[in-house]
């Protein structure tokens with residue numbers, strides 16, 4: 001019988017978490033592969049959005065109370081002063097990097113559509129970087145999920161006139177107090193100005209700058225409110241924190257995330273991508289389908305090994321000592337989620353009460 005280890009995520013980057021006693025995990029599967037061609041033709045997205053990702057839903061009730069952690073300003077606060085770097089991606093889309101999650105900017109005659117907003121103390125720099133790309137107003141801001149390194153700028157940009165769009169669970173989490181059990185800490189609700197103005201459940205399509213921008217939910221992946229954003233004309237996909245380029249990802253289990261849901265999300269992303277698609281990860285450098293496939297392979301391999309060990313009733317200490325990540329320790333294990341922490345997250349996910 002596996003003995004539950006006292007999990008210590010002292011990865012400085014995570015100091016915030018939330019708990020839910022009960023969660024419904026919905027694992028989505030794409031069943032209509034024939035629609036792939038239509039997606040790649042970048043046409044008639046609103047029609048497709050109802051049909052293209054036709055999913056079957058497998059519901060799992062999970063009873064759990066866990067402590068998981070979240071990016072916090074503190075990891076960055078003692079470090080250098082961060083700057084925003086702008087990189088042209090393709091077509092109407094630029095990527096901004098700085099402190100926190102990667103930002104996508106779609107600019108054109110109709111103004112600016114933005115994905116994610118990093119931290120509140122970066123907003124002046126973000127605003128200036130956006131101004132260097134476009135003189136138009138920021139009309140829309142999509143949040144890929146609720147974490148503060150992606151939504152910290154919400155209040156500022158909302159007050160500047162942007163409409164914030166996100167999955168309904170992002171609004172729920174930003175608008176309510178979150179209890180931080182591991183640190184015995186309570187995080188108050190965000191300022192109301194930071195809450196999403198427009199929410200969706202499955203998907204949303206916006207038309208701006210001659211892009212049909214397809215925003216779609218992936219269930220229980222990094223959190224329970226993840227969205228990906230696909231710029232159809234420019235063929236650019238922003239994956240939020242379902243994708244940490246070249247590194248093991250953080251999965252916020254207590255916000256409804258799961259390793260299997262994350263791999264489902266990756267599968268959906270691969271379904272949309274072709275060899276020319278530019279992929280903006282939540283964290284890390286601009287990427288592509290080939291690298292995303294490698295990420296999928298690595299995560300799948302580690303999951304299979306840990307799952308097999310769990311089924312054999314190996315204790316976490318034995319699993320940690322088994323070398324399940326050894327060929328990835330010097331690559332995927334060098335981010336802020338080390339190999340040990342990644343295995344620990346998978347183990348916690350697989351062994352929590354269901």
Ligand SMILES: [Zn+2]
Pocket residue numbers: 071145147222241
């Ligand atoms: Zn995140």
